[in-house]
Amino acid sequence: MAESKGQVAFIGLGVMGYPMAGHLVKQGYSVSVYNRTKSKAESWCSAYAEQAAAQNLKLQAFTTPFDAARGAEAVFVCVGNDDDVRQVTMGRQGVLKGMDSGALLVDHTTASQDIALELNAVCLERGLGFLDAPVSGGQAGAENGALTIMAGGSVRDFAKASDYFESYAKKHALMGAAGAGQLTKMVNQICIAGVLQGLSEGVHFAQQAGLDVRKVVDVISQGAAQSWQMNNRASTMAEDEYEFGFAVDWMRKDLSIALSAGRSLEVRLPMTALVDQFYADVQQMGGGRWDTSSLLRRFTTEK
Numbered sequence: 001m002a003e004s005k006g007q008v009a010f011i012g013l014g015v016m017g018y019p020m021a022g023h024l025v026k027q028g029y030s031v032s033v034y035n036r037t038k039s040k041a042e043s044w045c046s047a048y049a050e051q052a053a054a055q056n057l058k059l060q061a062f063t064t065p066f067d068a069a070r071g072a073e074a075v076f077v078c079v080g081n082d083d084d085v086r087q088v089t090m091g092r093q094g095v096l097k098g099m100d101s102g103a104l105l106v107d108h109t110t111a112s113q114d115i116a117l118e119l120n121a122v123c124l125e126r127g128l129g130f131l132d133a134p135v136s137g138g139q140a141g142a143e144n145g146a147l148t149i150m151a152g153g154s155v156r157d158f159a160k161a162s163d164y165f166e167s168y169a170k171k172h173a174l175m176g177a178a179g180a181g182q183l184t185k186m187v188n189q190i191c192i193a194g195v196l197q198g199l200s201e202g203v204h205f206a207q208q209a210g211l212d213v214r215k216v217v218d219v220i221s222q223g224a225a226q227s228w229q230m231n232n233r234a235s236t237m238a239e240d241e242y243e244f245g246f247a248v249d250w251m252r253k254d255l256s257i258a259l260s261a262g263r264s265l266e267v268r269l270p271m272t273a274l275v276d277q278f279y280a281d282v283q284q285m286g287g288g289r290w291d292t293s294s295l296l297r298r299f300t301t302e303k
C-alpha cells in the first residue's frame with residue numbers, strides 16, 4: 001500500500017490524462033479532477049474509488065478547473081491545444097485563480113513554446129512554480145506508466161515534480177528553461193513524421209515486390225533500420241489496420257506547431273512540411289482519427 005502523499009489536481013481526462021491521473025492515485029496521492037465532459041470525471045472517480053479507499057485517499061470530480069485546483073500542491077494539465085490550455089489555466093474559472101502560492105503547475109499538453117512562456121511569466125508573478133512537460137509514448141505508455149517526459153522550467157520546480165513524474169513515466173528530463181520542453185517535443189514529432197513516411201514507403205515497396213512484410217521486418221528490425229515505429233506499427237500497416245493509436249488530426253496539430261516554430265527560428269524543415277501535406281491527404285480520405293502509420297494508405301488507396 002502506497003503512503004498517502006498529499007493532494008493534487010488533474011485537468012483533462014482524455015486518453016492520456018485518464019491513466020496518468022490514475023497512476024497518481026496508485027502512487028498515494030489524493031486527486032481532484034476536472035474534465036470538460038463531467039461524466040468522464042465522475043467515471044474516473046468511480047474507476048479508482050476502491051483503490052483510493054484502500055489507501056484512505058480522497059478523489060473528487062469538480063465542475064470547474066478553479067474548484068479542482070483549490071488546495072492542491074500540484075496541478076497537472078493535459079488538454080488539446082493552446083486555446084484549451086489558456087481556458088483551463090487563465091480563464092475566468094481557470095486553475096490559476098484557485099492555486100495557493102507555492103503550488104506547482106505542470107502542463108503536459110503538447111502545445112507551443114509561446115503558451116509555455118506566457119504561463120511561466122504569470123506563475124512567476126503569482127508565486128507559483130511552472131513546468132511545460134509534454135509527454136511521448138502514446139496511450140499505451142500512459143496506461144503502462146512508461147511515458148517519456150521532456151520538461152522546461154527551473155531546477156527547483158523539476159525536483160519538486162520528480163516524484164509525480166515517476167508515477168507514470170519511465171524517463172523524465174529537464175531540457176532547459178521554460179519552453180524547452182515544448183521545443184523538445186517538436187523535435188520528437190519531427191523525427192517521428194520522417195520515420196513513419198520512410199516506413200510507409202518501405203512497407204509499400206515490400207508489398208509491391210511480392211515480399212512477406214512480416215519476414216522483412218523481422219530481419220531488418222534487427223539492424224540499423226530498427227525503430228519503435230517499425231516494431232509496433234509495421235505489422236498493423238501490413239494488415240491495413242489503423243483504427244487505434246495517435247490520430248492523424250493530433251499529429252497535424254503537432255507538426256503545425258513545429259513548422260511555426262521553425263519559421264520563427266528561420267530553420268528549414270522541408271521533410272516535415274512535406275509529410276504534413278501527406279497527412280492532409282489522409283485527412284481528405286476520412287482518416288483524421290486513424291493512427292499516424294496510415295500514411296501507407298496514400299499508396300494503397302486508389303485515386
